[in-house]
Amino acid sequence: MKLPNIPTRRMASLAILAALAVPLYAVDGVVLINQSAALAGNVTPGDSPGFPVTISVSGSYRLSGNLTVNDANTTAIRIAADDVTIDLNGFSIIGPIVCSGGPPVTSCSPTPTGSAAGIFSDKSNSTVFNGTIRGMPDGILLFGEHSRAERIHAIGNVNSGITAQSSSNSSSVVSCAAGNNLHDGIVVNGLAIGSTANGNGGRGIFTNTGGAAINNIANFNKRDGIVGVSATISGNAASENGGTGITGGCPSALVSNTAFGNSGGDIFTSGSGCTRASNAPQP
Amino acid sequence: MTTSNIQSPRMALLAAVIALAFPLYAVDGVVLINQSAALAGNITPGDAPGFPVTISVSGSYRLSGNLTVPDANTSGILITAEDVAIDLNGFSILGSTVCSGFPTSCSPTGSGHGITGGGVSNISVFNGDIRGMGARGIYIFGFGHRIKEIRAVSNGSDGILAFGIVQSCIANFNGGSGILTPGLAIDNVAIANRLEGIEFINQSGVGVNNLAISNGGNGISGEATLNGNYALGNKQIGISAVCPSSVVSNTAVNNVGGDIFTAGSGCTRASNAPAP
Numbered sequence: 001m002k003l004p005n006i007p008t009r010r011m012a013s014l015a016i017l018a019a020l021a022v023p024l025y026a027v028d029g030v031v032l033i034n035q036s037a038a039l040a041g042n043v044t045p046g047d048s049p050g051f052p053v054t055i056s057v058s059g060s061y062r063l064s065g066n067l068t069v070n071d072a073n074t075t076a077i078r079i080a081a082d083d084v085t086i087d088l089n090g091f092s093i094i095g096p097i098v099c100s101g102g103p104p105v106t107s108c109s110p111t112p113t114g115s116a117a118g119i120f121s122d123k124s125n126s127t128v129f130n131g132t133i134r135g136m137p138d139g140i141l142l143f144g145e146h147s148r149a150e151r152i153h154a155i156g157n158v159n160s161g162i163t164a165q166s167s168s169n170s171s172s173v174v175s176c177a178a179g180n181n182l183h184d185g186i187v188v189n190g191l192a193i194g195s196t197a198n199g200n201g202g203r204g205i206f207t208n209t210g211g212a213a214i215n216n217i218a219n220f221n222k223r224d225g226i227v228g229v230s231a232t233i234s235g236n237a238a239s240e241n242g243g244t245g246i247t248g249g250c251p252s253a254l255v256s257n258t259a260f261g262n263s264g265g266d267i268f269t270s271g272s273g274c275t276r277a278s279n280a281p282q283p
Numbered sequence: 284m285t286t287s288n289i290q291s292p293r294m295a296l297l298a299a300v301i302a303l304a305f306p307l308y309a310v311d312g313v314v315l316i317n318q319s320a321a322l323a324g325n326i327t328p329g330d331a332p333g334f335p336v337t338i339s340v341s342g343s344y345r346l347s348g349n350l351t352v353p354d355a356n357t358s359g360i361l362i363t364a365e366d367v368a369i370d371l372n373g374f375s376i377l378g379s380t381v382c383s384g385f386p387t388s389c390s391p392t393g394s395g396h397g398i399t400g401g402g403v404s405n406i407s408v409f410n411g412d413i414r415g416m417g418a419r420g421i422y423i424f425g426f427g428h429r430i431k432e433i434r435a436v437s438n439g440s441d442g443i444l445a446f447g448i449v450q451s452c453i454a455n456f457n458g459g460s461g462i463l464t465p466g467l468a469i470d471n472v473a474i475a476n477r478l479e480g481i482e483f484i485n486q487s488g489v490g491v492n493n494l495a496i497s498n499g500g501n502g503i504s505g506e507a508t509l510n511g512n513y514a515l516g517n518k519q520i521g522i523s524a525v526c527p528s529s530v531v532s533n534t535a536v537n538n539v540g541g542d543i544f545t546a547g548s549g550c551t552r553a554s555n556a557p558a559p
Contacts, residue, residue: 210515212513253532
Protein backbone atom coordinates (compact mmCIF):
# COMPACT_ATOMS: atom_id res chain seq x y z
CA MET A 1 0.00 0.00 0.00
CA LYS A 2 1.30 3.39 -0.87
CA LEU A 3 1.70 5.51 2.24
CA PRO A 4 0.92 9.22 2.24
CA ASN A 5 3.93 11.37 1.47
CA ILE A 6 3.83 13.57 4.56
CA PRO A 7 3.88 10.81 7.20
CA THR A 8 6.60 9.01 5.24
CA ARG A 9 8.79 12.08 5.29
CA ARG A 10 8.12 12.62 8.96
CA MET A 11 9.04 9.06 9.73
CA ALA A 12 12.19 9.36 7.66
CA SER A 13 13.12 12.52 9.56
CA LEU A 14 12.47 10.78 12.87
CA ALA A 15 14.60 7.86 11.79
CA ILE A 16 17.46 10.17 10.88
CA LEU A 17 17.18 12.00 14.19
CA ALA A 18 17.09 8.73 16.07
CA ALA A 19 20.17 7.51 14.23
CA LEU A 20 21.98 10.73 15.02
CA ALA A 21 21.12 10.54 18.70
CA VAL A 22 22.34 6.99 19.27
CA PRO A 23 26.06 6.16 19.50
CA LEU A 24 27.52 4.38 16.51
CA TYR A 25 29.40 1.16 17.10
CA ALA A 26 32.03 -0.55 15.02
CA VAL A 27 31.57 -4.27 14.50
CA ASP A 28 34.00 -4.89 17.34
CA GLY A 29 32.02 -2.88 19.89
CA VAL A 30 34.15 0.24 19.76
CA VAL A 31 32.17 3.49 19.79
CA LEU A 32 32.75 5.46 16.60
CA ILE A 33 33.09 9.23 16.65
CA ASN A 34 32.92 11.47 13.62
CA GLN A 35 31.79 15.01 12.90
CA SER A 36 28.13 14.05 12.54
CA ALA A 37 28.14 12.12 15.79
CA ALA A 38 29.88 14.99 17.55
CA LEU A 39 27.31 17.51 16.35
CA ALA A 40 24.41 15.21 17.21
CA GLY A 41 25.62 14.60 20.78
CA ASN A 42 24.88 11.66 23.08
CA VAL A 43 28.13 9.90 22.18
CA THR A 44 27.96 8.96 25.85
CA PRO A 45 25.28 9.91 28.37
CA GLY A 46 25.39 13.62 29.08
CA ASP A 47 27.21 14.52 25.89
CA SER A 48 25.60 17.66 24.52
CA PRO A 49 25.33 18.28 20.79
CA GLY A 50 28.44 19.88 19.36
CA PHE A 51 31.88 20.20 20.87
CA PRO A 52 33.37 19.09 23.12
CA VAL A 53 32.50 15.46 22.67
CA THR A 54 32.26 14.32 26.28
CA ILE A 55 33.24 10.73 27.03
CA SER A 56 31.68 9.80 30.35
CA VAL A 57 31.82 5.99 30.09
CA SER A 58 34.88 3.76 30.36
CA GLY A 59 35.60 1.94 27.12
CA SER A 60 37.14 2.08 23.68
CA TYR A 61 36.47 4.86 21.17
CA ARG A 62 37.61 5.33 17.60
CA LEU A 63 37.41 8.19 15.14
CA SER A 64 35.71 7.29 11.88
CA GLY A 65 36.42 10.69 10.32
CA ASN A 66 38.15 13.98 11.00
CA LEU A 67 36.77 16.27 13.68
CA THR A 68 36.79 19.98 12.83
CA VAL A 69 36.37 22.55 15.59
CA ASN A 70 35.62 26.06 14.38
CA ASP A 71 36.03 27.92 17.69
CA ALA A 72 39.52 28.59 19.04
CA ASN A 73 38.29 28.28 22.64
CA THR A 74 36.55 24.93 22.40
CA THR A 75 37.91 21.49 23.28
CA ALA A 76 37.25 18.74 20.76
CA ILE A 77 37.13 15.70 23.06
CA ARG A 78 36.88 15.75 26.83
CA ILE A 79 37.53 12.50 28.69
CA ALA A 80 35.40 12.43 31.83
CA ALA A 81 35.82 8.78 32.90
CA ASP A 82 38.68 6.51 33.92
CA ASP A 83 39.88 3.72 31.60
CA VAL A 84 39.23 5.35 28.24
CA THR A 85 41.11 4.54 25.04
CA ILE A 86 40.78 6.72 21.95
CA ASP A 87 42.10 5.45 18.64
CA LEU A 88 42.26 8.40 16.26
CA ASN A 89 42.42 5.74 13.55
CA GLY A 90 44.65 7.86 11.35
CA PHE A 91 42.20 10.75 11.35
CA SER A 92 42.74 14.30 12.60
CA ILE A 93 41.32 16.75 15.07
CA ILE A 94 41.55 20.10 13.33
CA GLY A 95 41.11 23.48 14.95
CA PRO A 96 40.87 26.94 13.38
CA ILE A 97 44.33 28.12 14.43
CA VAL A 98 47.15 28.47 11.94
CA CYS A 99 50.76 28.72 13.12
CA SER A 100 53.42 30.11 10.84
CA GLY A 101 56.98 31.34 10.57
CA GLY A 102 60.27 29.73 11.33
CA PRO A 103 61.33 27.15 12.05
CA PRO A 104 60.93 27.66 14.91
CA VAL A 105 57.35 28.78 14.52
CA THR A 106 56.83 32.47 15.40
CA SER A 107 53.10 33.12 15.60
CA CYS A 108 49.65 31.56 15.66
CA SER A 109 46.30 33.08 14.81
CA PRO A 110 43.61 33.47 16.00
CA THR A 111 44.72 33.65 19.61
CA PRO A 112 42.55 31.67 22.03
CA THR A 113 41.30 33.54 25.09
CA GLY A 114 40.83 30.47 27.29
CA SER A 115 42.06 26.95 27.85
CA ALA A 116 41.05 24.27 25.40
CA ALA A 117 42.64 21.27 23.73
CA GLY A 118 42.25 18.70 21.04
CA ILE A 119 41.87 16.07 23.76
CA PHE A 120 41.63 16.85 27.46
CA SER A 121 41.61 14.39 30.36
CA ASP A 122 42.00 14.71 34.09
CA LYS A 123 40.98 11.08 34.61
CA SER A 124 43.20 8.04 35.17
CA ASN A 125 44.20 5.49 32.54
CA SER A 126 43.66 7.57 29.42
CA THR A 127 45.25 6.33 26.20
CA VAL A 128 45.29 8.30 22.95
CA PHE A 129 46.96 7.02 19.81
CA ASN A 130 47.29 6.97 16.05
CA GLY A 131 46.34 10.33 14.58
CA THR A 132 46.93 14.07 14.21
CA ILE A 133 45.89 17.09 16.26
CA ARG A 134 46.39 20.41 14.55
CA GLY A 135 45.40 24.04 15.09
CA MET A 136 44.11 23.79 18.65
CA PRO A 137 45.02 25.86 21.76
CA ASP A 138 46.75 22.76 23.18
CA GLY A 139 47.14 19.54 21.27
CA ILE A 140 46.70 16.97 24.05
CA LEU A 141 46.38 17.60 27.78
CA LEU A 142 46.46 14.44 29.90
CA PHE A 143 46.57 15.16 33.62
CA GLY A 144 45.40 11.84 35.06
CA GLU A 145 47.57 9.01 36.34
CA HIS A 146 48.95 6.30 34.05
CA SER A 147 48.21 8.21 30.84
CA ARG A 148 49.74 7.33 27.50
CA ALA A 149 50.04 9.10 24.15
CA GLU A 150 51.42 7.08 21.26
CA ARG A 151 51.84 7.71 17.54
CA ILE A 152 50.32 11.18 17.79
CA HIS A 153 51.24 14.05 15.48
CA ALA A 154 50.66 17.31 17.34
CA ILE A 155 51.29 20.08 14.88
CA GLY A 156 50.77 23.84 14.95
CA ASN A 157 49.00 24.23 18.27
CA VAL A 158 49.18 27.46 20.26
CA ASN A 159 50.51 26.16 23.53
CA SER A 160 52.13 22.73 23.78
CA GLY A 161 51.77 19.83 21.42
CA ILE A 162 51.50 17.02 23.95
CA THR A 163 51.32 17.42 27.72
CA ALA A 164 51.11 14.28 29.84
CA GLN A 165 51.62 15.08 33.49
CA SER A 166 50.78 13.10 36.58
CA SER A 167 51.69 13.42 40.22
CA SER A 168 53.29 9.94 40.25
CA ASN A 169 55.34 10.42 37.06
CA SER A 170 53.35 7.62 35.47
CA SER A 171 52.76 9.17 32.04
CA SER A 172 54.26 7.99 28.74
CA VAL A 173 54.73 9.66 25.39
CA VAL A 174 55.89 7.15 22.81
CA SER A 175 56.62 7.46 19.09
CA CYS A 176 55.00 10.87 18.76
CA ALA A 177 55.84 13.90 16.62
CA ALA A 178 55.33 17.41 18.00
CA GLY A 179 56.21 20.21 15.60
CA ASN A 180 55.55 23.90 15.03
CA ASN A 181 53.72 24.36 18.31
CA LEU A 182 54.12 27.90 19.65
CA HIS A 183 55.35 26.71 23.05
CA ASP A 184 56.80 23.32 24.06
CA GLY A 185 56.59 20.26 21.86
CA ILE A 186 56.27 17.54 24.49
CA VAL A 187 55.98 17.93 28.28
CA VAL A 188 55.84 14.71 30.25
CA ASN A 189 56.14 13.50 33.83
CA GLY A 190 57.46 10.05 33.08
CA LEU A 191 58.75 8.49 29.91
CA ALA A 192 59.41 10.17 26.54
CA ILE A 193 60.68 7.69 24.03
CA GLY A 194 61.16 7.47 20.31
CA SER A 195 59.59 10.85 19.59
CA THR A 196 60.49 13.93 17.56
CA ALA A 197 60.02 17.58 18.49
CA ASN A 198 61.04 20.02 15.79
CA GLY A 199 60.47 23.70 15.16
CA ASN A 200 58.53 24.47 18.32
CA GLY A 201 58.49 27.96 19.82
CA GLY A 202 59.55 26.70 23.27
CA ARG A 203 61.44 23.57 24.28
CA GLY A 204 61.40 20.44 22.22
CA ILE A 205 60.97 17.84 24.95
CA PHE A 206 60.80 18.46 28.68
CA THR A 207 60.72 15.61 31.17
CA ASN A 208 59.93 16.99 34.56
CA THR A 209 61.56 15.73 37.74
CA GLY A 210 61.96 11.96 37.67
CA GLY A 211 61.72 10.50 34.21
CA ALA A 212 63.52 9.40 31.10
CA ALA A 213 64.04 10.79 27.62
CA ILE A 214 65.32 8.04 25.37
CA ASN A 215 65.95 7.89 21.64
CA ASN A 216 64.29 11.19 20.78
CA ILE A 217 65.14 13.89 18.23
CA ALA A 218 64.73 17.63 18.84
CA ASN A 219 65.80 20.12 16.18
CA PHE A 220 65.17 23.79 15.39
CA ASN A 221 63.27 24.58 18.58
CA LYS A 222 63.41 28.15 19.86
CA ARG A 223 64.60 27.15 23.33
CA ASP A 224 66.33 23.96 24.51
CA GLY A 225 66.06 20.77 22.52
CA ILE A 226 65.70 18.22 25.31
CA VAL A 227 65.58 18.97 29.03
CA GLY A 228 65.45 16.42 31.82
CA VAL A 229 65.54 17.07 35.54
CA SER A 230 66.72 14.07 37.55
CA ALA A 231 66.38 11.88 34.51
CA THR A 232 67.93 9.26 32.29
CA ILE A 233 68.72 11.02 29.03
CA SER A 234 70.04 8.49 26.57
CA GLY A 235 70.35 8.02 22.84
CA ASN A 236 68.90 11.39 21.88
CA ALA A 237 69.91 13.81 19.14
CA ALA A 238 69.49 17.60 19.22
CA SER A 239 70.67 20.19 16.71
CA GLU A 240 70.11 23.81 15.73
CA ASN A 241 68.08 24.67 18.79
CA GLY A 242 68.04 28.24 20.12
CA GLY A 243 68.95 27.17 23.65
CA THR A 244 71.00 24.17 24.67
CA GLY A 245 70.80 20.95 22.74
CA ILE A 246 70.45 18.67 25.73
CA THR A 247 70.30 19.78 29.36
CA GLY A 248 70.27 17.55 32.42
CA GLY A 249 69.44 18.79 35.88
CA CYS A 250 71.56 16.68 38.22
CA PRO A 251 71.47 13.96 39.24
CA SER A 252 70.96 12.57 35.76
CA ALA A 253 72.70 10.18 33.40
CA LEU A 254 73.42 11.69 30.00
CA VAL A 255 74.71 8.89 27.84
CA SER A 256 75.12 8.27 24.12
CA ASN A 257 73.52 11.52 23.02
CA THR A 258 74.53 13.65 20.03
CA ALA A 259 74.14 17.42 19.84
CA PHE A 260 75.54 20.01 17.46
CA GLY A 261 74.90 23.53 16.28
CA ASN A 262 72.83 24.57 19.27
CA SER A 263 73.06 28.27 20.16
CA GLY A 264 73.17 27.78 23.92
CA GLY A 265 75.69 24.94 23.90
CA ASP A 266 75.31 21.35 22.93
CA ILE A 267 75.22 19.24 26.10
CA PHE A 268 74.88 20.87 29.48
CA THR A 269 74.44 19.72 33.08
CA SER A 270 73.53 21.80 36.07
CA GLY A 271 74.36 20.89 39.65
CA SER A 272 76.30 17.89 40.89
CA GLY A 273 75.83 14.16 40.66
CA CYS A 274 75.36 13.84 36.92
CA THR A 275 77.08 11.21 34.80
CA ARG A 276 78.07 12.06 31.26
CA ALA A 277 79.49 9.38 29.00
CA SER A 278 79.75 8.42 25.35
CA ASN A 279 78.15 11.63 24.16
CA ALA A 280 79.11 13.68 21.14
CA PRO A 281 80.55 16.12 22.00
CA GLN A 282 82.31 14.27 24.78
CA PRO A 283 82.12 13.28 27.51
CA MET B 284 -2.55 -14.75 10.09
CA THR B 285 -2.68 -15.23 13.82
CA THR B 286 -0.10 -18.01 13.94
CA SER B 287 2.56 -15.62 12.72
CA ASN B 288 2.13 -13.64 15.93
CA ILE B 289 2.98 -16.73 17.95
CA GLN B 290 5.80 -17.97 15.78
CA SER B 291 7.62 -14.66 15.50
CA PRO B 292 8.41 -14.34 19.20
CA ARG B 293 9.44 -18.00 19.29
CA MET B 294 11.70 -17.56 16.32
CA ALA B 295 13.15 -14.39 17.81
CA LEU B 296 13.81 -16.23 21.06
CA LEU B 297 15.38 -19.12 19.16
CA ALA B 298 17.57 -16.73 17.19
CA ALA B 299 18.63 -15.06 20.41
CA VAL B 300 19.52 -18.41 22.00
CA ILE B 301 21.47 -19.45 18.92
CA ALA B 302 23.29 -16.13 18.91
CA LEU B 303 24.20 -16.53 22.55
CA ALA B 304 25.39 -20.10 22.14
CA PHE B 305 27.83 -19.50 19.31
CA PRO B 306 30.93 -17.32 19.22
CA LEU B 307 30.68 -13.91 17.61
CA TYR B 308 33.11 -13.13 14.83
CA ALA B 309 34.40 -9.82 13.58
CA VAL B 310 34.47 -9.32 9.81
CA ASP B 311 38.13 -10.32 9.82
CA GLY B 312 37.48 -13.68 11.46
CA VAL B 313 38.64 -12.67 14.92
CA VAL B 314 36.45 -14.00 17.73
CA LEU B 315 34.80 -11.19 19.67
CA ILE B 316 34.45 -11.33 23.44
CA ASN B 317 32.26 -9.07 25.53
CA GLN B 318 30.34 -9.33 28.78
CA SER B 319 27.28 -10.90 27.16
CA ALA B 320 29.37 -13.47 25.31
CA ALA B 321 31.28 -14.27 28.48
CA LEU B 322 28.09 -14.86 30.45
CA ALA B 323 26.63 -16.98 27.64
CA GLY B 324 29.69 -19.26 27.41
CA ASN B 325 30.83 -21.48 24.53
CA ILE B 326 33.28 -18.91 23.21
CA THR B 327 35.45 -21.94 22.56
CA PRO B 328 34.54 -25.59 23.20
CA GLY B 329 34.35 -26.27 26.90
CA ASP B 330 33.82 -22.65 27.88
CA ALA B 331 31.17 -22.68 30.58
CA PRO B 332 28.79 -19.72 30.97
CA GLY B 333 30.23 -16.97 33.12
CA PHE B 334 33.80 -16.32 34.12
CA PRO B 335 36.49 -17.20 33.41
CA VAL B 336 36.15 -17.12 29.66
CA THR B 337 38.06 -20.22 28.61
CA ILE B 338 40.03 -20.06 25.37
CA SER B 339 40.81 -23.60 24.34
CA VAL B 340 41.46 -23.07 20.63
CA SER B 341 44.49 -21.44 19.03
CA GLY B 342 43.57 -18.22 17.24
CA SER B 343 42.88 -14.52 17.47
CA TYR B 344 40.44 -12.98 19.96
CA ARG B 345 39.34 -9.41 20.53
CA LEU B 346 37.35 -7.68 23.24
CA SER B 347 34.31 -5.80 21.98
CA GLY B 348 33.45 -4.36 25.39
CA ASN B 349 34.70 -4.18 28.96
CA LEU B 350 34.66 -7.40 30.98
CA THR B 351 33.69 -7.15 34.63
CA VAL B 352 34.39 -10.17 36.82
CA PRO B 353 32.02 -10.83 39.74
CA ASP B 354 34.49 -11.22 42.61
CA ALA B 355 38.14 -11.26 43.65
CA ASN B 356 38.43 -15.04 43.32
CA THR B 357 37.33 -15.24 39.69
CA SER B 358 39.60 -14.83 36.68
CA GLY B 359 38.61 -12.94 33.56
CA ILE B 360 40.14 -15.09 30.81
CA LEU B 361 41.75 -18.54 31.11
CA ILE B 362 43.94 -19.65 28.21
CA THR B 363 44.43 -23.38 27.76
CA ALA B 364 45.72 -23.46 24.16
CA GLU B 365 49.00 -22.50 22.50
CA ASP B 366 49.29 -19.68 19.95
CA VAL B 367 46.58 -17.36 21.20
CA ALA B 368 46.45 -13.59 20.58
CA ILE B 369 44.09 -11.41 22.60
CA ASP B 370 43.55 -7.81 21.53
CA LEU B 371 41.89 -5.97 24.39
CA ASN B 372 40.98 -3.39 21.75
CA GLY B 373 41.20 -0.49 24.15
CA PHE B 374 38.73 -2.08 26.55
CA SER B 375 39.29 -3.13 30.15
CA ILE B 376 39.04 -6.21 32.31
CA LEU B 377 37.72 -4.87 35.58
CA GLY B 378 37.42 -6.27 39.08
CA SER B 379 36.48 -4.98 42.48
CA THR B 380 39.91 -4.76 44.12
CA VAL B 381 41.11 -1.31 45.03
CA CYS B 382 44.72 -0.52 45.93
CA SER B 383 45.69 2.67 47.67
CA GLY B 384 48.17 4.26 50.01
CA PHE B 385 51.90 4.06 50.18
CA PRO B 386 53.11 1.44 50.66
CA THR B 387 50.27 0.13 48.57
CA SER B 388 47.66 -2.10 50.15
CA CYS B 389 44.77 -3.76 48.35
CA SER B 390 41.31 -4.99 49.30
CA PRO B 391 39.71 -7.39 48.67
CA THR B 392 42.39 -9.78 47.47
CA GLY B 393 41.74 -13.25 46.10
CA SER B 394 42.75 -15.84 43.53
CA GLY B 395 41.33 -14.28 40.37
CA HIS B 396 43.63 -13.07 37.59
CA GLY B 397 42.77 -10.84 34.67
CA ILE B 398 44.27 -13.17 32.09
CA THR B 399 45.92 -16.43 33.07
CA GLY B 400 47.28 -19.57 31.53
CA GLY B 401 49.63 -22.26 32.70
CA GLY B 402 52.11 -24.20 30.60
CA VAL B 403 50.97 -22.75 27.28
CA SER B 404 53.29 -21.05 24.79
CA ASN B 405 53.16 -18.15 22.37
CA ILE B 406 50.46 -16.03 23.97
CA SER B 407 50.10 -12.38 22.96
CA VAL B 408 48.07 -9.88 24.93
CA PHE B 409 47.93 -6.23 23.94
CA ASN B 410 46.16 -2.86 23.90
CA GLY B 411 44.02 -2.48 27.00
CA ASP B 412 43.65 -2.21 30.75
CA ILE B 413 43.41 -4.77 33.53
CA ARG B 414 42.37 -3.20 36.79
CA GLY B 415 41.10 -4.40 40.14
CA MET B 416 41.71 -8.14 39.99
CA GLY B 417 42.01 -10.07 43.25
CA ALA B 418 45.38 -11.56 42.29
CA ARG B 419 47.49 -10.73 39.22
CA GLY B 420 46.61 -8.67 36.20
CA ILE B 421 48.34 -11.08 33.81
CA TYR B 422 49.72 -14.41 34.98
CA ILE B 423 50.98 -16.66 32.17
CA PHE B 424 53.56 -19.38 32.43
CA GLY B 425 55.07 -21.17 29.44
CA PHE B 426 57.34 -19.53 26.87
CA GLY B 427 57.32 -17.11 23.97
CA HIS B 428 54.74 -14.73 25.33
CA ARG B 429 54.42 -11.11 24.33
CA ILE B 430 52.63 -8.57 26.49
CA LYS B 431 52.42 -5.15 24.89
CA GLU B 432 50.70 -1.86 25.69
CA ILE B 433 48.89 -3.23 28.70
CA ARG B 434 48.06 -1.08 31.68
CA ALA B 435 47.86 -3.28 34.79
CA VAL B 436 46.79 -1.12 37.70
CA SER B 437 45.46 -1.75 41.20
CA ASN B 438 45.50 -5.54 41.20
CA GLY B 439 45.76 -7.49 44.45
CA SER B 440 49.06 -9.18 43.61
CA ASP B 441 51.51 -8.59 40.74
CA GLY B 442 50.62 -6.47 37.74
CA ILE B 443 52.17 -8.67 35.06
CA LEU B 444 53.94 -12.00 35.41
CA ALA B 445 54.77 -13.46 32.02
CA PHE B 446 57.57 -15.44 30.46
CA GLY B 447 58.67 -13.61 27.34
CA ILE B 448 58.59 -9.99 26.26
CA VAL B 449 56.88 -7.25 28.25
CA GLN B 450 56.92 -4.05 26.24
CA SER B 451 55.42 -0.58 26.61
CA CYS B 452 53.31 -1.55 29.59
CA ILE B 453 52.27 0.39 32.66
CA ALA B 454 52.14 -1.55 35.93
CA ASN B 455 51.30 0.74 38.82
CA PHE B 456 49.78 0.54 42.29
CA ASN B 457 49.62 -3.26 42.43
CA GLY B 458 49.66 -5.28 45.66
CA GLY B 459 52.70 -7.32 44.59
CA SER B 460 55.37 -6.40 42.07
CA GLY B 461 54.75 -4.40 38.94
CA ILE B 462 56.33 -6.66 36.33
CA LEU B 463 57.93 -10.07 36.79
CA THR B 464 59.58 -11.74 33.84
CA PRO B 465 62.56 -13.91 33.02
CA GLY B 466 62.77 -12.31 29.58
CA LEU B 467 62.82 -8.85 28.04
CA ALA B 468 61.27 -5.79 29.66
CA ILE B 469 61.45 -2.68 27.52
CA ASP B 470 59.89 0.77 27.69
CA ASN B 471 57.74 -0.01 30.72
CA VAL B 472 56.61 2.11 33.66
CA ALA B 473 56.28 0.59 37.15
CA ILE B 474 55.25 2.92 39.95
CA ALA B 475 54.15 2.53 43.58
CA ASN B 476 53.81 -1.24 43.62
CA ARG B 477 53.96 -2.83 47.06
CA LEU B 478 57.01 -4.98 46.19
CA GLU B 479 59.46 -4.64 43.28
CA GLY B 480 58.93 -2.36 40.34
CA ILE B 481 60.40 -4.71 37.73
CA GLU B 482 62.06 -7.98 38.67
CA PHE B 483 63.83 -10.47 36.46
CA ILE B 484 63.01 -13.80 38.01
CA ASN B 485 65.51 -15.93 36.17
CA GLN B 486 68.92 -15.52 34.60
CA SER B 487 69.63 -13.69 31.36
CA GLY B 488 66.92 -11.08 31.46
CA VAL B 489 67.16 -7.75 29.67
CA GLY B 490 65.73 -4.53 31.02
CA VAL B 491 65.97 -1.52 28.72
CA ASN B 492 64.50 1.96 29.04
CA ASN B 493 62.20 1.23 31.95
CA LEU B 494 60.98 3.59 34.66
CA ALA B 495 60.59 2.43 38.27
CA ILE B 496 59.45 4.96 40.84
CA SER B 497 58.34 4.77 44.48
CA ASN B 498 57.98 1.01 44.71
CA GLY B 499 58.00 -0.66 48.12
CA GLY B 500 60.92 -2.94 47.22
CA ASN B 501 63.69 -2.55 44.65
CA GLY B 502 63.04 -0.45 41.59
CA ILE B 503 64.59 -2.82 39.05
CA SER B 504 66.37 -5.99 40.06
CA GLY B 505 67.69 -9.33 38.89
CA GLU B 506 70.46 -10.96 36.91
CA ALA B 507 70.17 -9.10 33.68
CA THR B 508 71.43 -6.61 31.15
CA LEU B 509 70.14 -3.32 32.49
CA ASN B 510 70.52 -0.40 30.14
CA GLY B 511 68.96 3.05 30.12
CA ASN B 512 66.64 2.54 33.06
CA TYR B 513 65.54 5.08 35.62
CA ALA B 514 64.77 4.45 39.29
CA LEU B 515 63.57 7.09 41.71
CA GLY B 516 62.53 6.98 45.34
CA ASN B 517 62.10 3.25 45.77
CA LYS B 518 62.02 1.94 49.32
CA GLN B 519 64.89 -0.47 48.76
CA ILE B 520 67.59 -0.35 46.06
CA GLY B 521 66.97 1.60 42.89
CA ILE B 522 68.73 -0.75 40.50
CA SER B 523 70.02 -4.02 41.93
CA ALA B 524 71.82 -6.60 39.80
CA VAL B 525 73.11 -10.06 40.59
CA CYS B 526 76.41 -10.70 38.83
CA PRO B 527 77.20 -11.44 36.12
CA SER B 528 75.17 -8.54 34.75
CA SER B 529 75.79 -5.52 32.58
CA VAL B 530 74.56 -2.30 34.18
CA VAL B 531 75.05 0.63 31.83
CA SER B 532 73.58 4.09 31.33
CA ASN B 533 71.08 3.92 34.16
CA THR B 534 70.05 6.68 36.54
CA ALA B 535 68.99 6.08 40.12
CA VAL B 536 68.04 8.83 42.53
CA ASN B 537 66.92 9.00 46.15
CA ASN B 538 66.34 5.29 46.66
CA VAL B 539 66.22 4.41 50.35
CA GLY B 540 68.39 1.27 50.17
CA GLY B 541 70.96 2.73 47.77
CA ASP B 542 70.83 3.75 44.16
CA ILE B 543 72.77 1.21 42.08
CA PHE B 544 74.06 -2.03 43.57
CA THR B 545 75.69 -5.17 42.18
CA ALA B 546 76.12 -8.38 44.16
CA GLY B 547 78.92 -10.84 43.42
CA SER B 548 81.65 -10.67 40.80
CA GLY B 549 81.65 -10.44 37.05
CA CYS B 550 79.38 -7.44 36.61
CA THR B 551 80.07 -4.57 34.21
CA ARG B 552 79.08 -1.10 35.39
CA ALA B 553 79.56 1.94 33.20
CA SER B 554 78.07 5.32 32.48
CA ASN B 555 75.54 5.19 35.27
CA ALA B 556 74.45 8.00 37.54
CA PRO B 557 75.72 7.63 40.17
CA ALA B 558 78.95 6.39 38.58
CA PRO B 559 80.38 4.08 37.63
